[in-house]
Amino acid sequence: MLYSILSRTAESHPDKAAVICGDSHFSYSQLKDRVDRLASGLESVGICKSDKIAVIHKNCHRFLEAYFAAARIGAILVPINCRLAPHDFVYILNNSQAKVLIAQPDLISSIFEKRGELPFLKGILLTEPDKTNKPAEGIFEYESLLKNAARKERQTGLNKDSDIGQIYYTSGTTGKPKGVILTHKNNWVHAEGTIVEMDLSYSDRWLHVSPMFHLADAWAVWSITKVAATHVFIPCFEAELVLQTIQEHGITLSNFIPTMLNILVNFPETGNYNLSSLRLILSGGAPIAKKVVRKLIEIFGCDYIQTYGLTETSPFLTMSILKDRMKGLSFEKRLRYMVTTGRPFYNVALKIVKEDGTPVVPNEEDVGEIIVKGETITPRYWRLPEETSRRIVDGWLHTRDLAVVNPEGYVTIVDRKDDVIISGGENVYSVEVEDVLYSHPCILEAAVIGLPDPIWGEEVTAVVVKKESGELGEEDVIKFCKDNLAQFKAPKRVIFTQQLPKTGSAKICKFKLRELYGKSG
Numbered sequence: 179m180l181y182s183i184l185s186r187t188a189e190s191h192p193d194k195a196a197v198i199c200g201d202s203h204f205s206y207s208q209l210k211d212r213v214d215r216l217a218s219g220l221e222s223v224g225i226c227k228s229d230k231i232a233v234i235h236k237n238c239h240r241f242l243e244a245y246f247a248a249a250r251i252g253a254i255l256v257p258i259n260c261r262l263a264p265h266d267f268v269y270i271l272n273n274s275q276a277k278v279l280i281a282q283p284d285l286i287s288s289i290f291e292k293r294g295e296l297p298f299l300k301g302i303l304l305t306e307p308d309k310t311n312k313p314a315e316g317i318f319e320y321e322s323l324l325k326n327a328a329r330k331e332r333q334t335g336l337n338k339d340s341d342i343g344q345i346y347y348t349s350g351t352t353g354k355p356k357g358v359i360l361t362h363k364n365n366w367v368h369a370e371g372t373i374v375e376m377d378l379s380y381s382d383r384w385l386h387v388s389p390m391f392h393l394a395d396a397w398a399v400w401s402i403t404k405v406a407a408t409h410v411f412i413p414c415f416e417a418e419l420v421l422q423t424i425q426e427h428g429i430t431l432s433n434f435i436p437t438m439l440n441i442l443v444n445f446p447e448t449g450n451y452n453l454s455s456l457r458l459i460l461s462g463g464a465p466i467a468k469k470v471v472r473k474l475i476e477i478f479g480c481d482y483i484q485t486y487g488l489t490e491t492s493p494f495l496t497m498s499i500l501k502d503r504m505k506g507l508s509f510e511k512r513l514r515y516m517v518t519t520g521r522p523f524y525n526v527a528l529k530i531v532k533e534d535g536t537p538v539v540p541n542e543e544d545v546g547e548i549i550v551k552g553e554t555i556t557p558r559y560w561r562l563p564e565e566t567s568r569r570i571v572d573g574w575l576h577t578r579d580l581a582v583v584n585p586e587g588y589v590t591i592v593d594r595k596d597d598v599i600i601s602g603g604e605n606v607y608s609v610e611v612e613d614v615l616y617s618h619p620c621i622l623e624a625a626v627i628g629l630p631d632p633i634w635g636e637e638v639t640a641v642v643v644k645k646e647s648g649e650l651g652e653e654d655v656i657k658f659c660k661d662n663l664a665q666f667k668a669p670k671r672v673i674f675t676q677q678l679p680k681t682g683s684a685k686i687c688k689f690k691l692r693e694l695y696g697k698s699g
Contacts, residue, residue, distance in 0.1 A: 179337045179362035180249035183369070183404050184210055191406040194380070198427055199239040199411040206406065209243070212324060216247040219323035223301050225278055227252035230298075230345070232276035233391070234258045234267070234285050236413040240305050240320060241390045244280050245344075245399045249362070252337050255344045257391035259681070264288035266355070268295050270347050273561065274357060277301070280320070283308040339363035345560050346393060346489045357560030358489045367553040368492035369400040371524030375497055376431070376458065376483070382407035383455075385423060385432035387415055388684075393493040394433055394463045415684070417441050421451040428455040433485070435684040436466035440616075440623065443473040444645070456480040462487065462494075464685045465591055465609045467616030468517045475513075486519040486591060490575055492554040495528060496520035496589050518588040519581065526552045529574075530581050530589065540583045545592060545605075548581050549574040580607070597688055599628030599636050604666050606638050608688075611669065614662045615640060618655070620648025623678050625686045626669065629696050640669035641691055643678060650674075 184206075187194075192207035204212065225231060231248050233255065235241050241257075248255040256274045258267065260282075267289060271279065275298045279289070283304050290311050293299070305320040343362045347355040372378060384402045386409060388394035402409055410427050412419050415438050423429060434442070439461055442448060456478055461471075462485035475482055487493030498520035500512060522528040530538045530546040538544035551573045558566040569576050578595045592607035599606040608626035615624035623643040628636035640659075644650050652672040659668035679690040 179339065179341075180343055180365055180400060181213075181246055181337075183366075183400055184213060184246045187403055187406045191380070194406050195408045196403075197239045197242065197409050197411070199409075202239055204239065209239075211329070213243050213246040213250065214329050215324040215327040216243050216320075217250040218329060219318075219327035220247060220253070220278060220303075221251060222327065223278065223303075223318065223323075225251055225253050228342070229253045229278075230256050230274050230276040232256040232258055232271055232274065232279045232281075234260050234279065234281040234289075235305065235390075236260060236282065236285070237386045237390050237395070237411045238305070238413065239409070239411055240280070242386075242399055242409060242411075245396070246403075249337065249343060252341065254342045257344065257346060257396065259347070259389070259391050260285045264292065268292055270355065270357075271296055271299055274345055274347075278303060280305065282306055283310065337362050339366075340557070344396075346391075346396075348489055356562060356565060359556050359558055359560055360492055361557060364492045364554050364556065365397075365400050367525060368397060368494065369404050371526075371554070372397060372401040372494065373405055375494075375499060375524050376460075378402065378405045378407060380406045382430045383410055383428055384408070385420070385427075385429045386411045387420055387438070388433050388435055388463070389414070392463075393487070393489055394435060397493060398433070415441075417445040418447065421445075421448060421453070424453050424456060425451045430455055431458040431460070433460040433462055435463045436461055436470065437464070437623070437680065437684045437686070439466065439474055440470050443470055443477055444622065448477055453478055453480075458483065460485055465519075465612070466517070467613050468513070469617045471517050472513065475516075482516055484517060484520055486579075486589070487523070488575075488577060490556040490569075490577075491526070491550060492556075494523040494554075495526055495548070495550055495577075497523055498588065501586070515586070515588055518584070518590045520589060521587050522589075523554075526550055526554060528589070530583055538583060540585050540587070542582045542584045542590070545580050545582055545607075547595065548577045548579045548589070548591075550577065551575065597627070599626070599638055601628065601631075601634045601636050601638050601670075602666060603635075606667050611638065611640070611659065611663065611667055614659055615642065615655070617662070618650075618658055620645055620650045621655075622648075623686070625678055625688055625691055627688050627691050627695070629671070629692065631670075634670070637671055638667065638669045639671045639673065639695065641673045641675055641678065641695070643675060 188206040188210035196206040196209040197204040278301045280303045301316045303318045345357045458481045484498040486496045528550045532546045538546040611626040622645045625641045629639045631637035655672045679687040
């Protein structure tokens with residue numbers, strides 16, 4: 179099913195630019211030829227329908243090819259966070275039962291040392307020459323495999339809607355990764371939704387900058403190909419490289435993690451680049467401060483959409499797209515809606531409910547959990563039936579994200595259930611406090627957590643990264659928050675650090691902060 183997206187585009191737009199990746203440029207007919215050869219090569223080393231193909235790789239056209247080649251065979255792709263520790267690689271490869279691994283040699287040196295711990299892994303397909311290890315059985319070279327592979331006609335009717343397309347492992351912001359299943363239909367329906375919501379078209383050029391092992395970017399594999407737009411790749415986020423690529427290749431849109439956008443708006447050279455090709459910037463993967471959005475719109479001069487979603491939902495659940503009648507409002511009034519989490523995404527049923535299951539009042543004050551259902555929602559977790567039963571109840575996925583909703587139907591996330599701080603019997607939502615912290619001119623990054631306290635139960639604690647030019651002390655931060663928040667919401671403690679721990683997808687990792695400062699405090 180998903181492979182047909184590429185085959186149809188290659189047939190209708192064979193000469194259209196499909197890929198720009200460093201010095202590699204391919205048309206859609208050339209991309210399809212490479213995908214077909216990769217699929218044949220994988221079959222020649224024993225990959226069949228429903229086998230797992232893992233990928234550990236930075237953003238690259240080969241990652242794109244792997245998505246489509248797996249779909250052509252009917253195999254299941256397992257994209258893995260390339261920044262994980264060796265024991266995490268072993269856990270995911272074994273848990274998914276991956277049979278082949280496609281990888282960059284420099285990212286998997288630990289895998290070569292742990293082959294004896296990987297009973298399911300039969301082959302490793304290296305995308306670059308390996309200069310550090312001797313040739314060994316079961317080690318193949320990517321381009322050689324493609325060169326020697328025989329092209330075959332695609333089998334028809336290979337994949338059903340319900341067949342598994344990928345298994346994504348959660349980024350670990352709340353603990354041990356879980357395998358999330360997405361089907362061919364999940365991806366297909368989500369692709370149709372993004373095309374409609376963002377008016378994606380043939381003339382677009384998408385920058386793959388968020389990691390392709392994560393759905394912050396991977397959804398675009400299907401959507402951008404479906405409209406015959408152009409995929410432009412950079413290996414990973416670097417502010418200067420992002421700006422150069424936008425200018426050089428006329429990038430029209432991309433999705434950024436909020437930490438990336440915070441770096442870009444504070445990067446001193448941003449104004450020196452011609453970014454006029456941009457029509458839309460998406461932000462997703464974590465909450466973003468209002469101050470960052472304001473600066474972003476001023477600097478980049480294009481439309482902005484905040485998104486919210488989960489790995490379990492393909493990913494989008496909401497988008498802060500303005501209703502037509504809102505577009506004539508003043509900038510400040512438009513901004514009020516643009517910085518919300520947004521209104522429900524195409525074809526998604528979304529409710530915000532209290533503990534007793536009743537809906538919240540749409541007054542931007544009543545807090546409840548977001549629950550969702552629809553054709554883009556995972557059917558289950560991989561090999562976790564109890565977790566599936568706990569999270570999916572009567573067809574509704576319980577997100578564990580807490581939110582309010584305004585009278586216009588725009589949702590705003592206030593916290594995760596796991597991150598709510600209960601201090602002196604009062605609920606403190608970390609996102610609200612973080613938004614205030616980000617408005618301070620001397621603060622670059624911030625995270626708010628609750629730490630154990632014998633008097634308050636939990637102590638509201640701000641972990642802060644100062645800007646290089648910033649002069650800031652603990653009392654300054656506390657007073658600033660008290661001036662802009664209810665007193666009980668202001669941090670009672672401020673910890674200054676050089677950097678915040680992040681997941682491979684650049685989300686701030688709060689459970690690691692709680693572990694670190696809960697022990698040291």
